[in-house]
Amino acid sequence: MQTRGRLYRHLRDRFRAAGLPTADLDARLLAAAALGIDPASLVLDPDEAVSGEGAALAEAHLQHRLAGMPVGRILGRREFFGLELALSAGTLEPRPDTEILVEAVLARVSPEAPLRIADLGTGTGAICLALLGRLPLALALAVDLSPDALATARGNALRHGLAGRVLFLQGDYAAALAPGLDVIVSNPPYISHAELAALDPGVRDHDPILALDGGADGLDAYRVLAPQCHDLLRHGGLLACEIGAAQGASVAGLFAAAGFQRIEIVQDLAGLDRVVLGWKI
């Protein structure tokens, strides 16, 4: 008889043998998802029998993972800043690094302020939904070029009860937005062509190219965003962008050239440059 505990150990041992760095966690998440149970139940009730259907689904998850598919892609969902977000073919899988951007903004605005926020290149809606969850009086515009991403983001907003405070727009960054915004956030595509060629297949083959390709040197989006956002922000407004680890000085330079002041570069938990912030004074 197949049990929860045996099924989990089967996945774990195969992932360990394949050298996956997060073998135990991946096995727990994928086995629990296949069985439709909480991961803790694998440990609490290891002797519970599993259905043939559950075991077959776990085997399919196992094969996908061994073929290099990230866990979030297999599950079709991912946790970000405490929110479970659905993914789709048109969305980047949100990364923990991007939580640094959310935290950097939250540390610089008042939670009681009725802020008008724009999230340019919203993907799953990760950044703006995380912000709206912590800023109860804020409203947001979430823009993406991808209609698939926008549909997914809208579903995520509905799931978390935030759809009444965010408007989803298909567009080219801020080209269609009106001035007067308080905060603009963006995690634009910032991978250079040289880095794209060398990218881990788990990223290259599963995240959409529109979410990754930052042009020859990775800075194309910031060249557009910095002047565009300076025009759209009110005086006292904040622009916060996620960046690649080697882009801090270049993006700070683009912010300064567009007229931003009090520019800061914030590091992630690994000490790498991750966010550039600037104020329109």
Ligand SMILES: C[S@@+](CC[C@H](N)C(=O)[O-])C[C@H]1O[C@@H](n2cnc3c(N)ncnc32)[C@H](O)[C@@H]1O
């Ligand atoms: C790196 S992903 C970030 C997604 C999400 N904000 C996150 O942090 O997980 C960049 C997003 O920008 C969108 N995008 C790319 N070019 C764009 C453009 N010119 N205008 C609007 N969105 C764009 C992509 O479709 C993608 O959803």
